Amino acid sequence: MGELTLNDIKTGSSAVVTKIGSLGPLKRRLIDMGITPGVRIFVKKVAPLGDPIEIRLRGYELSIRRTEAKNIFVKKDNE
Amino acid sequence: MGSNIALIGNPNCGKTTLFNALTGSNQYVGNWAGVTVEKKTGRTIKGNFNITDLPGIYSLSPYSLEERITRDFVINENPDAIINIIDGTNIERNLYLTVQLIELGKPMVLVVNMMDDVEAKGWSIDCDYLSKLLGMPIVPISARKSENIDEVLKQVEYVIEHRIIPPEITYDLKTQNALNEIYSVIVKNICDAGKIPYNFYAAKLLEGDMESVKTLKLDNVQLGAVEKIVRGYEKSSECHDREAMLADARYKFIEEVVRKTVVKNESEEALTISDKIDAIVTNRFLAIPVFLLIMFLMFSFTFGPVGKFLSDIIEILVNDVIASFISGILEKANAPQWTYRLLLDGVVSGVGGILTFLPQIAILFFCLSILEDSGYMARAAFITDRFLRRLGLSGKSFIPMIMGFGCTTPAVMATRTQENINERRMTIMLVPFMSCGAKLTIYALFAGAFFKGNKGLVIFSMYILGFLVAIAVGLLLKKTVFKGNMALFVMELPPYRMPMPRSVLKNTWDKCKGFLVKAGTVIFSMSIVIWLLQNFSPSLHMVNDSSQSIFGVIGTTIAPIFAPLGFGTWQASVSLLSGLVAKEAVVSSLGVLYGAGGDSLSAVISSVFTPLSAYSYMVFCLLYVPCVSAFVTIRREMGSFKWALASAAMQIGVAYVVSLFIYQAGSLIERMF
Structure with a gap:
């Protein structure tokens, strides 16, 4: 508890991934898409109905749901 | 016979465009709705190659059905070489698959596509250096403009002839040690594994891919040894996660390669054209109105005056020109009465009645191809995900659902991008409620006969009713059959691209051809x-x-x-x-x-x-x-x-x-x- 996740990051700011909390195929897919510890993720947009969110990493755009974002642990970007 | 080449790349990186450019019209497996489109094989125009176009994938982990198809093809069919096509504007993530393909130990050619977009962005990719770093020929192309296509085949011929296999990648020390240790444990199973080298299996075991365990037929002692190596590896990092660590090692290698070869002269926050379009199209308030407007335009274009006009022309052609032509011939030949009935009442009214719907089906598929090629479909999925999730579906179900308005068969096949089996089954069960183009023939007849003044409205009500029934059945299935289904939704939002007329027309023509063949x-x-x-x-x-x-x-x-x-x-x-x-x-x-x-x-x-x-x-x-x-x-x-x-x-x-x-x-x- 209390750990910062990607879901807590405001639109228009970025964070650095520390750990992937999901399990199984979802984790595999997140990792394959380049969400690995140490990568910087920029939260770009929220869908009109509040979910999913659009993020930018490794030079491209990805859309994930909030439930998935909650399983991506991050730390504040020290830029 | 010729050499067999596998064409592999991420989804949406121009793979099929390259395939079409290489094979021209020499495909011998058609893409007609109803036959398997898992993989298409075609002969190249020049040279003596059979190229297989495999589904677009992000990784070689057997995670979605498409990844499994591609992985099985490479492992079991043992192609002579691999053409790996990557999107130059998204090079980092695309190379992640490349790195895994290298482990397969096949002669390989790397094709960097979208070079025109790369230049337009003011980036540059040092292909010579990239080629040196990866140890394989690199061909920069623009598949959309058919630039440099011949060079691809030249390089393929070269790597096959000289058996140029890219050298193994050396990862960071910890990862490399773990891989080497696993390698020495499994090396004695060499005769069982066939044509795939051990680097591939070592990496698969390190990331915990259980299928490899089966393929290699490891005994318990070996499994124990591998497990020990993996545990040691996990301890060496803060996140204690083998999958994340190996992926990280791969991405570290890629980052290094990209840093040395790619010059991006823009800040990451600069607005691209896609960003500007998305400022409206996925805007909080405008997204849904824009979405509804696009759907409305598509349907009114298809079923409105334009489609109607073209249908009328065909109807006149069938009823007046062809029918009278046939009866003329029969008269001259003094044919018996029943032949009139068979040909005119049976065949002409049967087949002809169907042909009048060709224009509408063509327009519908034309619109769908444009939406697909432009990148809007992914946005539509992004916008509708929240809503569809209530039905136990996801935004990814949206594309098959919309395609269902055209034809159920390809729509059902389009569900392959959905990884979750329950979500996929549910989408497949609901797609048939989306009124397909063929059913339009029935509505047109009945609505025309009974609801003359409100024909359009009555037909439209069918589409709405189908949609509502799908929602009701979806809710019911979610509460009963597919309880506790947790769907995933990880989807790339590709940059917008101008749809290529050639590709849109080809796609539309393929669908029409299917329809004509059926007729x-x-x-x-x-x-x-x-x-x-x-x-x-x-x-x-x-x-x-x-x-x-x-x-x-x-x-x-x-x-x-x-x-x-x-x-x-x-x-x-x-x-x-x-x-x-x-x-x-x-x-x-x-x-x-x-x-x-x-x-x-x-x-x-x-x-x-x-x-x-x-x-x-x-x-x-x-x-x-x-x-x-x-x-x-x-x-x-x-x-x-x-x-x-x-x-x-x-x-x-x-x-x-x-x-x-x-x-x-x-x-x-x-x-x-």
Whole structure:
């Protein structure tokens, strides 16, 4: 508890991934898409109905749901 | 024979465009809806190569069905070389697959596509250096502009001839040590593994891919040893996660390569053209209105004046030109009377009736191709995900659902991008409720005969009803069959691209060709079969009163089932049976059974149906099982006959209940007023 996740990051700011909390195929897919510890993720947009969110990493755009974002642990970007 | 080449790349990186450019029209496996489109093989225009276009994938982990198909192909079919195509504008993530492909130890050529976009962005990629770092030839191309395509084949020929296999990648020390240790444990199983080198399996075991364990037939001692190595590896990092660590090692290697070879002269926050479009298209407030507007435009373009005008031209062509041409020939040849009936009442009204829908189907697929190629489909999925999730689906179900308005068969195949099996099954079960293009033929006939003034509105109500039924059934299935289903939604939002006229037209033409083939084969033979069944009695004598025919007998037997729905005539029942072959056959069958076509068929219909029973009939046609081609596809995609049968039974049940409700409620209201 209390750990910062990607879901807590405001639109228009970025964070650095520390750990992937999901399990199984979802984790595999997140990792394959380049969400690995140490990568910087920029939260770009929220869908009109509040979910999913659009993020930018490794030079491209990805859309994930909030439930998935909650399983991506991050730390504040020290830029 | 020639060499076999696998064409592999991420989704949406221009793979198929390259495939088409390389093979031209030399494909020998068609892309017709109804046949497997898992992989297409084509012969190259130049040189002696068979190229297989595999589904777009992000990684070689067997995670989605498409990844499994590609992985199995490379491992089992043992192609002579791999062409790996990557998107130059998204090089970092694309190279992640490249790194895994290198482990397969095949001669490889890396094709960097979208070089025009790379230049337009003001980036540069040092391909010579990249080639040195990865140890394989690199060909920069713009598949859209067909630039440098010949060079790809030249390089392929070169790597095969000289067996140039990219060298193994050296990862960071910890990862490399772990890989080497695993390698030494499994190396004695060498004879079992076949043609795939051990680096591949070492990496798979390090990330915990259980399928590799099976392939290698490791014994318990070996498994224990591997487990120990993995545990040691996990301890060496903060996150203690083998999968994340290996992926990280791969990405570290890629980052290094990209840093050395790619110059991006823009800040990450700079607005791209895609960002500007998205500022409106996925805007919080505008997204949904824009989405509805696009859907509205697509449907009014397809079913509005433009489509109608083109249909009319074809109708005139069929009824006046072709029909009179055929009867002219028959007259000259002094042909017997029954040949007139067979050819004109059977074939021309059957096949011709269907052809009038070609323009609308072409326009619909044209619009869908544009939406697909431009990148809007992914945005539509992004916008609709929240809503579809309530039904146990996801934004990824949206694309198959929309395609369902065109044709159920390709729509069901499009569900392959959905990783979650429950979500996928659910989408497959709901797609048939999206009214397909063929059913339009039925609505057009009935709405034209009964609801002249409100024809468009009545037809539109069918689409809405299908949609509402899909929602209701979806909610029901979610609460019962697919309980506790947690779907995933990780989807790339590709940059917007101008749809290429050539690709859009080709795609549209492929779909039309499928339709024409169907009209020329299935509908043609069905028209003849129906005509025979309707003109011969069970004792195989030709009859003049078609109620005495084979069809008449079958129809009369099953007709009472449909009486409560308002259409208990044998002709209506038999036409529903013909509709199992293809939905267009309902209309052609009615035409044949009533011995009428075009306007005269409408006249007959208006005398045997009431507006209410006509509407009930339309609803039944909307909801009951799709055609045989769709059923076969559903069976294949569900991977189980039981599921396919269950879904067909569910659809017939729903169709019966909804039509019954509409007819009975309607009759009640009619009686009250």
